[in-house]
Every structure is written in C-alpha cells, then in structure tokens.
Amino acid sequence: MADNPMVEKSLDAIIQEMVDHVSNSKDEVFTISEKSRKEYENLKEELEDLKIQIDAYIEQGDDLDKKSRxxxxxxxxxxxxFNEYSETEIRNMYEETHQLQMNLSMAREKEKQLRERRDDIERRLRDIDETIDKAEKLGGKISVVLNYLNEDFREVSEALQDAKQKQEFGLQIIEAQEEERRRLSREIHDGPAQMLANVLLRxxxxxxxxxxxxxxxxxxxxRSVKKMVRSSLYEVRRIIYDLRPMALDxxxxxxxxxKYLATVSDYHELDIRFQSFGKERRLESQYEVAIFRLVxxxxxxxxxxAEADRIDVKVELTWQTIMIIVKDDGKGFDMEGKRKGSFGLIGMHERVDMLSGDLDIDSGIGKGTSVTIKLPISEEK
Known part of the structure; x- marks a missing residue:
C-alpha cells in the first residue's frame, strides 16, 4: 500500500489549526475575565465610597430634619x-425655616440618588461576578480541550503512525514469508533436490x-553415492534446523x-561466546520459541x-525471569534513524510485548550494539 504523506500532513495541519483557534479563544476568555475583574474592583471601590456618602447624607438629613422641626x-x-414679634423677625424666621426644608429636601433627594446608584452597582457587581465565574469555568474547560488537542490528539496521530508502521510491518512479514519460501525453494533445488537427482544418475x-x-x-x-546421500541429508537437516531446530523441542x-551459536560461529568464522547462568530447565514452548527467535x-x-568480529551472548535464568544480553563489537547504528525503518527491531519489540517483557537496545555509530531483553516467566513447564 502506497504511503500518503499528504494525509498525514493534512491531519497535523488540522490539529495545529484547532490548537491555534482554541488557544486564541482561551486568550480572549482570559482577557474578558481580566477586564471584568478590573471593572469589578473599580465598582467595588465606588460602592464603598457611595456607602460613605449615603451615611453622610443620612446623618445630614437627620440633622436638617431636627432643625426644620x-x-x-x-x-x-x-x-x-404675632404681636410680640416684629415683621422682620417673623420674615427671617420664615426664610430660615423654608431654607432648612429646602436643604432637607435636597439632602433626601441626593440620598435617594446615591441609594439608586448603590443598588445599580450592587446588581452590576453580581452580574460581573457571575461573568468572572463563567469565564473561569470556561477557561478551565478550554484548558482541558487544549490539553486534549495537544496530548490526546497527538497520541492519536502517533497511534495512526504506529498503525501505519504496523501495517507496513505486516506487509513486510508477508514479503519476508514469500522471500523465505523463495530461499527454501532455491536451497532445496540447488541442494537436496540436485543431489538426489545426481544420486539417481549415479x-x-x-x-x-x-x-x-x-x-x-x-x-x-x-561409496560415492553414499557420500552424496550423506551430504544431501546434511543439507535437509540444516534447512529444517533453520526453520525450527528439533533440539528446541x-x-x-x-x-x-x-548448538545454534556454535554452528553460526563455524559457518561465518566469527568469535561467538555463549554463557548461561542459573539452573537449566524446560520452559513453556512459547517462551523457548520466543527466546530462540529473539537471540x-x-x-x-x-x-x-554490524560487521562484528565478536559477539557475546549471555542468558540468565531465574525462577521468575529470564535475562538475555546480545552484545557485539560491530559498527553500530544511529538509534533514531534505525528506529523508524527497521522491521527486524519492530518484530523484536512485538514479540517481547506479547510476553509482557522489556527490550532495551543501546547502540551508536562506531560503538557496537547491545540488546538487553528481560522476560517475566509466569509458569514453569
């Protein structure tokens, strides 16, 4: 199946656009919240000042009311x-009384206006407080959405990439199976089949x-025919061993x-050293097959x-775990570059994951490679 980088790019672009829009919305909500807070503080200060003024006008009105009475x-x-006071005294007293009543009326009117302003500010404060509360809750929800976009959607993208990688891995497995069939066909044709044909002629x-x-x-x-039959039998056994060594069962x-490492060492003329620790015992077939294939x-x-000259293989078997270390002195590789395209490493990870184990690969250019595998053993056979 052909790759479609435009689809991946479009998905990343869509996610990024959503993140940008949500981030801008969060900033706008924060701005509204801050403006509301500032207005709330200003109105609160005005309310406190109004209360002081109202108290003053109440006190002034009460004093004027007493004087007016x-x-x-x-x-x-x-x-x-009437006969005991002059006209001027009566007129002055009348004007004083009228002025007191006017001042009292003005004080009461001013008090009324201040009370209405106070009530209006208190209503606005309640409304602004609700707005701030809603803005905070909305900001919290937006933060959750933003985290979801930044983390979970990224994980979705990574999961899609992982699924694509696994699909490629599956296709690679099919291709590897076909290649293995071709190899076996060639080996049987060039080896045992050719030898058996020669045996028939001889x-x-x-x-x-x-x-x-x-x-x-x-x-x-x-005797020559016997030697050819023996060689043919050896080739058949070698092919069978590569497929699944009978010694494993x-x-x-x-x-x-x-035995396998000794054979590889002789065939490739490499220094392969094998060490085992712990008591040797049989394990369940799934563990033995997995360990053999991983090694x-x-x-x-x-x-x-790796073009290695020496390979060290260590196996430590305990009652609960098995530890495998394969280390070589080869040329090594770039971990980041190799991780994306190596189906061999993906296959190892898949096999280890199926057994709930841990796989650690440490390598670097010119530093060789070390593969450490730890598998839990749930049951002993």
Whole structure:
C-alpha cells in the first residue's frame, strides 16, 4: 500500500489549526475575565465610597430634619404670638425655616440618588461576578480541550503512525514469508533436490559399472553415492534446523542456543561466546520459541549488518525471569534513524510485548550494539 504523506500532513495541519483557534479563544476568555475583574474592583471601590456618602447624607438629613422641626415650631409660636414679634423677625424666621426644608429636601433627594446608584452597582457587581465565574469555568474547560488537542490528539496521530508502521510491518512479514519460501525453494533445488537427482544418475552408473566393469569399481561408485546421500541429508537437516531446530523441542532452550551459536560461529568464522547462568530447565514452548527467535534475530543482525568480529551472548535464568544480553563489537547504528525503518527491531519489540517483557537496545555509530531483553516467566513447564 502506497504511503500518503499528504494525509498525514493534512491531519497535523488540522490539529495545529484547532490548537491555534482554541488557544486564541482561551486568550480572549482570559482577557474578558481580566477586564471584568478590573471593572469589578473599580465598582467595588465606588460602592464603598457611595456607602460613605449615603451615611453622610443620612446623618445630614437627620440633622436638617431636627432643625426644620424646631424651626417650624418656632415659626408656629411666632404666628400665635404675632404681636410680640416684629415683621422682620417673623420674615427671617420664615426664610430660615423654608431654607432648612429646602436643604432637607435636597439632602433626601441626593440620598435617594446615591441609594439608586448603590443598588445599580450592587446588581452590576453580581452580574460581573457571575461573568468572572463563567469565564473561569470556561477557561478551565478550554484548558482541558487544549490539553486534549495537544496530548490526546497527538497520541492519536502517533497511534495512526504506529498503525501505519504496523501495517507496513505486516506487509513486510508477508514479503519476508514469500522471500523465505523463495530461499527454501532455491536451497532445496540447488541442494537436496540436485543431489538426489545426481544420486539417481549415479545409481544408474553404479548399475552399469557392476554389469560392464568390475565389482571393485562398482563398490567405489556405491561409496560415492553414499557420500552424496550423506551430504544431501546434511543439507535437509540444516534447512529444517533453520526453520525450527528439533533440539528446541527435545533438549530445551539453553542447549539449543549453545548448538545454534556454535554452528553460526563455524559457518561465518566469527568469535561467538555463549554463557548461561542459573539452573537449566524446560520452559513453556512459547517462551523457548520466543527466546530462540529473539537471540536469532539479534545475532543475525550482528552478523549481517554490524560487521562484528565478536559477539557475546549471555542468558540468565531465574525462577521468575529470564535475562538475555546480545552484545557485539560491530559498527553500530544511529538509534533514531534505525528506529523508524527497521522491521527486524519492530518484530523484536512485538514479540517481547506479547510476553509482557522489556527490550532495551543501546547502540551508536562506531560503538557496537547491545540488546538487553528481560522476560517475566509466569509458569514453569
């Protein structure tokens, strides 16, 4: 299946655009909240000042009210005793009483206006307080959404990338299976099949030799045929061993690894050193197969790609875990660059994950490679 980088780019662009819009919305909500807070503080200060003014006007009004009552009483007395006061005194008293009533009326009106302003500010403060509360809650929700976009959507993108990688891995497995079939076909054709065809031809030659020549020459030809059969049998066994070593079912993991590594060492003329720690015992088939394939993959990587001169393989078996270390002195590789395209490493990770284990690969250009695998053993066979 062809890759579609435009789809990945579009998805990342959409996610980034959503993040930008939500971030801008969060900033706008924060700005509204801060403006509301500032207005709230200003109105609160004005309210406190209004309360002081209202108290002052109440006190002033009460004082004017007392003075106005006294003045009205005095004016009433002067009216009753009209002959005892001059016209000027009566007029002055009347003007004083009128002025007190005017001042009282103005004070009460001012108090009323201040009370209305106070009530209006208190209503606005309640509304602003609700706005601030809603803005804070909305800001919190936006933060959750933003975190979701920044983290979970990124994980979705990574999951899609991982799914794509696994799909490629699956296709690679199919391709590897077909390549393995082609390899086996070639090996069987060039090895055992060719040898068996030669055996058939040589058997005809043996028959003619016995008939046309001497028994001695016939026996010599028989020995040659026997040697060819032995070589053919060796090739068949080697092919079977590569597919699945029978020793794994018969002897267990440690003897099989020892024999396998000795064979690889002889064939490739490499210094491969194997050490096992702990009591050797049989494990469940799933563990033995997984361990063998993991070591096989790590060793084959070192042989094919690392150009190593020496490979150290250590296996430590306890009652609860098995630890495997495969270390080579090869040329190593760039971890970041290799991680994205190596289906061999992906396959190792997949196999280790299926057994709930841990896989750690440490490498660097010119520093060799170290593969450490730790698998929990849930049951002993």
């Amino acid at each position: 006294v003045a009205r009483q005095r004016l009433s007395q002067m009216s009753e005793q 058997s005809d030659l043996v028959e003619r030799t016995f008939k046309e020549r001497s028994v001695k020459e016939g026996i010599t030809e028989m 018969d002897l267990g993991i440690v003897p099989t690894l020892r 096989q993959e790590a060793v084959q990587n070192a042989v094919k790609h």
